[in-house]
Amino acid sequence: MDIKFCVFVAASVDGYIARxxxxxxxxxxxxxxxxxxxxxxxxxxxxxxxxVMGRHTFEKAVSFARWPYRGKRVIVLSRTLKEPPADFVERVDVFGGPIELLAVELQHWRVKKVFVEGGSVIQSFLSAELLDELIITKVPILIGQGIPLFGHLKNDVPLKLTGSQEFSNGFIQLTYSIPRR
Structure with a gap:
C-alpha cells in the first residue's frame, strides 16, 4: 500500500493522552x-x-476556538454518527465501515499520508497493522489515570526508533517506524 498512516500525539510519561x-x-x-x-x-x-479520527476526538476538535484541520480532508470514524453537524458538512466525511476498507478508499483517492488521531482509532490501526509511523511527544508529568495511548494489543508491535528530540522544557519527542509484517 502506498499510503503512509502516521500518529502525532502528546502523552504523559505514564502513557495517557487525555484525562x-x-x-x-x-x-x-x-x-x-x-x-x-x-x-x-x-x-x-x-x-x-x-x-482520520474517532467521534470523541472530533467532538473535542469542534469545541476548539479554531478548526485545526483547515484545508485537510477529515474523516470521522463512527458507527453512531451518521453525518457531521450542519456547520461541518463541507469539512468532514463520516465513515462507519472497517478501516481496511477505508484504507482502500483512500488509496483510490490518491491520498499519500494520513494523520491518524484519537486513542481508540490509533489502537484500531495498530491492530489492523496499518500504522507506519508514531511520533510521540512525552510530556514530563505523571497523571496516574486517563485515556491510554495504547490499550490491549493482540500481538507485540516491534518499533524502530528513527529519531528523537529533547526540548528545553523537558518534552521529549520520539519517532518510530513500524515495519509492515
Missing amino acids: FNGKLDWIESVTKKDDIQDYGYHRFMDSIDCV
Missing part, C-alpha cells in the same frame, strides 16, 4: 505561558493529505 473526561489541562500545567513551540506539529500537518 477520562477528555481534558488536556495536564499539558498546559507543565508549559509556560510564553512557550510557543509547536514541536513540529505545523510541519507535520503540512506533510499530510488527510486526517
Whole structure:
C-alpha cells in the first residue's frame, strides 16, 4: 500500500493522552505561558493529505476556538454518527465501515499520508497493522489515570526508533517506524 498512516500525539510519561473526561489541562500545567513551540506539529500537518479520527476526538476538535484541520480532508470514524453537524458538512466525511476498507478508499483517492488521531482509532490501526509511523511527544508529568495511548494489543508491535528530540522544557519527542509484517 502506498499510503503512509502516521500518529502525532502528546502523552504523559505514564502513557495517557487525555484525562477520562477528555481534558488536556495536564499539558498546559507543565508549559509556560510564553512557550510557543509547536514541536513540529505545523510541519507535520503540512506533510499530510488527510486526517482520520474517532467521534470523541472530533467532538473535542469542534469545541476548539479554531478548526485545526483547515484545508485537510477529515474523516470521522463512527458507527453512531451518521453525518457531521450542519456547520461541518463541507469539512468532514463520516465513515462507519472497517478501516481496511477505508484504507482502500483512500488509496483510490490518491491520498499519500494520513494523520491518524484519537486513542481508540490509533489502537484500531495498530491492530489492523496499518500504522507506519508514531511520533510521540512525552510530556514530563505523571497523571496516574486517563485515556491510554495504547490499550490491549493482540500481538507485540516491534518499533524502530528513527529519531528523537529533547526540548528545553523537558518534552521529549520520539519517532518510530513500524515495519509492515
